[in-house]
Amino acid sequence: MAQVLFISHGSPVEALDKSDNADAWRALSGQLKRPARIVIASAHWSGFPIRLTGSKAPKTIHDFHGFPEPLYDLQYPAPGEPQLARNIACRLSAAGLQSWLDPERGLDHGMWVPLRHLYPDADIPVVGISISARHDPDWHYYLGRQLAQSLDDDTLLICSGSITHNLGDMHGDRIEVSGYVDAFQTWISQQMAQRNDGALLNYRRLAPEAVRAHPSDEHLLPLFIALGAGDTRAPQRFNAVISQQSLAMDAYLFERATVDHAPALPSPIRSLVSVGR
Numbered sequence: 001m002a003q004v005l006f007i008s009h010g011s012p013v014e015a016l017d018k019s020d021n022a023d024a025w026r027a028l029s030g031q032l033k034r035p036a037r038i039v040i041a042s043a044h045w046s047g048f049p050i051r052l053t054g055s056k057a058p059k060t061i062h063d064f065h066g067f068p069e070p071l072y073d074l075q076y077p078a079p080g081e082p083q084l085a086r087n088i089a090c091r092l093s094a095a096g097l098q099s100w101l102d103p104e105r106g107l108d109h110g111m112w113v114p115l116r117h118l119y120p121d122a123d124i125p126v127v128g129i130s131i132s133a134r135h136d137p138d139w140h141y142y143l144g145r146q147l148a149q150s151l152d153d154d155t156l157l158i159c160s161g162s163i164t165h166n167l168g169d170m171h172g173d174r175i176e177v178s179g180y181v182d183a184f185q186t187w188i189s190q191q192m193a194q195r196n197d198g199a200l201l202n203y204r205r206l207a208p209e210a211v212r213a214h215p216s217d218e219h220l221l222p223l224f225i226a227l228g229a230g231d232t233r234a235p236q237r238f239n240a241v242i243s244q245q246s247l248a249m250d251a252y253l254f255e256r257a258t259v260d261h262a263p264a265l266p267s268p269i270r271s272l273v274s275v276g277r
Helices: 020-029 069-073 082-094 109-118 137-150 174-194 197-201 221-229
Strands: 003-008 037-046 050-053 099-102 126-131 155-161 236-238 251-255
Touching: 003 221, 020 109, 020 236, 020 251, 037 082, 037 109, 037 221, 050 082, 082 099, 082 126, 082 137, 109 126, 109 155, 126 221, 137 155, 137 197, 137 221, 155 221, 174 197, 174 236, 197 221, 221 251
Parallel strands: 003 155, 037 126, 037 155, 050 099
Antiparallel strands: 003 251, 050 126, 236 251
């Protein structure tokens, strides 16, 4: 069975070799079937229509400022696969999700930071795909469903975001901050264990401290892509630690849905006809 991974990528400093989370990601890589190619969606690339990396050699983007100098020297020279990107764009567009290739775009830190530890040799072709911050969780769930049907069994889909993401709380009071992070993180894990997709899609209304956990929801949107792409079983949960006081670093591993074994679309999504508009 093909796999889908949601991963919380954390701060760019996680790219440094001595990171505890890097150790956890290396352990996680042992749970993954080695893929022939990777498609990765990042919270740090938002655009509409959907864009996919179209380069044969995507550059490493250092899309951050004020971090230790060694970070800016790191590279992740994985090859691209433009034909795969083109095929995905065509299939998504046919499903109503407008898509095109960006030959100049490289891999942002939401992509290469976890990949550097999951697959350190950078020898697996990678295609990046954008999210759309202008669209809601339902739209991303539908995107995940369409991606699941667009990829073969040798392709790993990685959705890179964060279970919590409030940068203003990264230097707050440790006890007060970790309390709300833990409450939100626990709620997410409970709904995932029950595959309560409807509640997850309505997290902003139902989850404790949802607005504080995500003042804007772009870092949680990749989770809904993974949820839509996964089959009906509860995913495996990995690395449920809190980093830098406010970043819940959970990862979830799904088996990818097939046409015959896909979860039923929640009712709000069933009515999406012109989802690309």
